[in-house]
Each structure stands twice: as structure tokens, then as C-alpha cells.
Amino acid sequence: MEILGHLMGGFAAVFTPTNMLVMAIGLVLGMLIAVLPGLTLVMGVILALPFTYKMGVGPALVLLTAMYVSGTYGGAITAILFRIPGEPMDVPLLWDGYEMTRKGQAALALGWALLAALVAGLASSIVMVALTQPIAKIALSFSTPEFFAVVFFGLASVVTLSGSSVVNSLISLCVGLLIATVGVDAIYGAERFAFGLPFLQDGIEFLLVMVGAYGIGEVLTRMLEGFQGAQPATRDAQGRFITAFPKWAEMVKMKATFLRGTLTGLLVGVVPGAGATVSSFVAYGIESQYGKNGKALGTGAPEGIVTAKAAATASVGGAFIPLLAMGIPGSGATAIILAAFLLHGIQPGPQVFTHSPALIYLIFASVFVATVGKVILGYFAIKPLCRVLEAPEAVVSAFVVVFCFVGAFAQRNSLPDLYVMAAFGLIGFLFERYRFPLAPLVLGTILGPLAESNFMTTMVSYNNDWTVFFTRPVSGVILALSIAGLLWPVIRAMRESRRKNQTDGQTQAP
């Protein structure tokens, strides 16, 4: 009842004129960004950040949340109608959504996507509201070894869920953790890796790493590919831009797929750094293996659309849980929302429920309202959204660079921050080029200080006895799970390689 009361307060706050205006702007911007192939959801939320510097914390969070929620849908339209995934999370929609378009069922494919976004969005929001406060209460009882274990779990998860090489992911994570050590250390005040440069003594803001690596790095990557993404919009096989919902009986028949997609999205969303893209791929994989119609996936089966879209949408609710309960962002976009919190002097985590519960429930209510708003916008605004595709990508990218610069500069009004951000743009590009995933780098930068401070405090408190991490039950279990998660891909690769060698040996034998 207490939660419900707070939630009602959150809705009342969302429905004030200022927040509704900001919500509407966020929904439109999020949708536009998701439609444009050169812009990713995370990049879009980053670009909006400068506008929140002078806003109150409430409207700032409403704006970013609305963009985040809305951004998980827009790319579905272009993926289904034009075979252009607006976001990496929409790639699975190409395999079934576009196939349906080719069969002349574009409107129905859009209907399934919209329905999945609505159902999974609302379901995951309910779970988010129900679980966040209890988890935050549990987190309040944690000591530094448990917090270190939770952060370690997040870092280990992002390694196993990003990129295709564990070694590259680990190296990327190490680089991120090292970036986080630059500046004056919090416990002894020792200067580390600042090289006598004043701007490095304050440390490197994770926002600069994110803006550079995701924003500028992505622009450079697409520039190397010759800005191929933007193509003139064409209509679907029947020349229509409409959405048609499936029949009630068809929806009921698909309930297991809805459930699997939503649960997968929620669970993967909770894992730090995983986000909508991983959720979408994982759900698609699960559906193809366990779904009743799994074998038909990839041939224009609505199950492929539903599971991928439900998972991507549900990951939003999942990603908010660790952010609001423990201060650990569950995705790239929630990392920016974390930055918005920090910019306004609020550290998300279990204490926020005591200090500023209204703010937390404002976010919860925003997710609900944005989910409904996104569906309405997605239904009525297909035509203008498709027109946006005609914008030349080179022009859009020029504006992206300028927005990145303003975002990096305006946070501290510091010119050296511009150079740092540009440097991380180049690093981000090189990382992408040589297949070092960016998510571990960014998450390492964000969670590095948290991991280090909890590790150091534990070591100081327990007289340098590192076994305490394993002897305390909660931290021991979490660390064991993390290590198992890290080793699993390596063991799997070794087993596959052995199996391959055996098969090769058998085929070569006379």
C-alpha cells in the first residue's frame, strides 16, 4: 500500500504541465533518434543531457526516462518497413519483421511490435515498482564486501554479455577500470596517473568517456563506412504506413512468447551493462530453441517480432532496478540517467528511498506514462517518422558531433574536457574497429570507483585479509556466481574446440 501511495504521488507529479511538456518532448526525441540509423539510443540520451543541466532534477529525469522508453520502439518501424535497424536491438526484427513486410503483412508486423512494446513495457514497469524498494532494503543491510561482490558481478556480467571475445571484453574492462583510477585517490589522497596535469587531478568524468566513445566513436565508425545508413524512404509492399493489430485469439495464442520475452528482458536488463540489445538477441535465441513455433523464426514468424520487442522493452524496467536500488546502472542509458542524478547532487542507491522517495516514484510513473505515450506515438506518427529517414546521415552526424561537444563542455565549463572527450572518441572508434566492446570500458569507468572504494575499505577494515570476500555468505555466493559466469564461455570454447578436433580426427582417419 505504501508503494501504491507513493506511485500515485509520482503520477500526480508527472501530470504537471512542465513534466508533461518535457515528457512529450522526450517521447518525440527518443522516437526520432531510434528511427535515425546513425543515432543510437544511448547516444540520443547523451545528446539530451546538456539540456538538463539547468533544469530541475524532476523534469530532467522525466525527459531522459521518456527518451529511453520511447527510443526502444522507433527502430522497429524502420527495421520492419525498410530493413534498416534504427538500433542494434532491432536487428532480430529484420529476420521476421521485414520478412512479414515482404509477404505483404507490414501493418500486422508493426501491430505485433507495438503490442509487444505495450504489454512488456507495462508488465516490466509493474515488476520494477514491486521489486526496487525491497531490493533497496536488502542492499541497506550490505557491508563493503557484499557491495564489492555486487559490483564485481556487474562487471563480470558485462564481460560475458558483450562482444564475441572474452579476452577483448576483459581488456576493455581493465582499460575502463584504469581510467577510473586517474586523479586523487579517495582514501589516502594520493595522486595517480595525473602526470602533473591539473585537469587530470580531478579524475576523468565517466560522462566524457561515454560521450566520446559512443557519440564521436560511432560517428567515425559510420564515416569509415561512408555513411551508408541513410537511404531514401520507400513504402512497404502495399504502399502503406499503417499499423494493424492482430486478433484477440491470436494474441492469446502468443501469451507464452510474450511471457518469455518479457521475463528475459527483465532479467537481462537487471544485469549491469547488458541492456536492450543483449535482451533482444537472448530472447530471440530462447524463442527459437523453446518456442512452439521456434523453427519458423527467421521466416516471417510474428513470434520473432514479439519476443525481441518484448525483451528490448522489458529491459528498461529491469535496468532501472539496480540503478535505483543500488546506484548501479543496468544499461548505457541508465548510466546517463545516473549522471543526471549525480549532476543534481543525488547519489542513487538504497538511501534515496529514505531521502527522496518522490523522485524515485516520479521515475516509476514516468516509465508507465512514457510506455503508453510511446505506443500512441508509434501508432499515429509512422508517416512523419519514416520521412526522417530521408535526412542525410552526414548532416545528422555533424550535429551529433556538436551536441557531443556541448555535452562534454557544459558539464564543468572546461575546455580540457573537450580534448579528453575527443580523445575517447578516437579510442572508442579504435576499440570498435579492433572488436574491443565498448560496454565493459564504459561500465568499468562508471563502476571502477565503487569497486575500488569497497575493495579498499574492506581490506583496510579486515587487515588486508582478502578471504573475507569469500567467507561471508552473501559476497561469497555472488563472487562464486560471477567467477562461474566468467569461466563459462572459456570452458565452452575449449569444449567446442576439443569436439571440433575430435571430429576433424575422425574425418581424417581412413
Place this chain on the structure above:
Amino acid sequence: MPPKVKLVLPYGLMLAVSGWLYWVATRIDVDTGGRITPAAWPKAIIVFMALLCLYEIVKRLLSGTENRAQTTFLPDAEEVAEQEEKRGLAPVSRPWMLAGGIGLITLYVILVPFAGFFLSTVLFLAAFPLAGGFKRPVFAATLGIAGGFLLIVVFMRVAYISLPLGVGPFRDVSLGLMRLIGVT
């Protein structure tokens, strides 16, 4: 470049950087009275990173290929690229376009403190699309001026963000513009 060198180059570079960073970390000198030092955490990360690089270098040199270990869920980037290629969506490579882009971004960063946000942005917005293959120079120039002005209004008038004004005559231009849009 010999193929084997190309194969291990990124890891070799990271290994060298690890070695240098470790040396820097050894110079972090604080008396902690026997407790864990502030250099311990970065040193542990550096050593781990160096070991990973070393492992990958040895593995690649022995096998002569990338031979990547697959993670649990995500499809391999190369496999996806191959699939896309089969479907007729092979990515092209434009290194000169990229070099132009990097050059313009660098120039923009250098120019902003001297010429101010408005003038640098006008030049950047006009030049970057052309470097990116946009073939309408007059439109690009118009877009640069209109876009620069619009961004000044949005950032300085609407979002109240303080942006670099530049030096000397450029500063005068920025200040004049601010008066024009009503920012005092």
C-alpha cells in the same frame, strides 16, 4: 605489414602501455603504515591486463588466426557481417573520408577556444557533411549558418548553457550575437 604482426599489434601496444603504466604506478608513494596502498588496485588491474595481452599474443602467434572464444549469447560480429554481405549489404571502407572527419573534429576542438562556439560551429557544420560525402556545398553552407545560429539560440537562450566566446574580434562577434538573441 606482416600478417602475424598485424594480428598481434593491438595487444602488443596494450602490453607496452601496461608496462609503462605499471612503472608509473610504482612511483605512487604514500606511507600507509602497512595497510594496502593506493597503488595496489591499479597495479592489480595492470598486471591482469598485461597477462591477458600476453595470452592473446601467444595464442594468436601459435594458431596464426584470431581464434576467438565465443561468449554465451551475442552472435559473432564477423558472422553477422558475412550474413549481411550475403544479403547484399557489404560495408564499404572510406579511410580518406574518416581521415577528413578526424581532421575536422580535431580542428573544431582547437578552434572553439579561439574563434568561439558560434563561428567554429558554423564552419564545422558546413564542412563536415561535405567531408562525409554530402554533395550540395551551397546547402551545406546555408545549413552551417542556420544550424550554428539555431544551436546558439537553443543552448544559450533556451538551455542557459555558457559556451566559449572566443578571443579578440571573435569574442566581439559572439557578444554581438548574444545581444541579438537577448542573452545578457
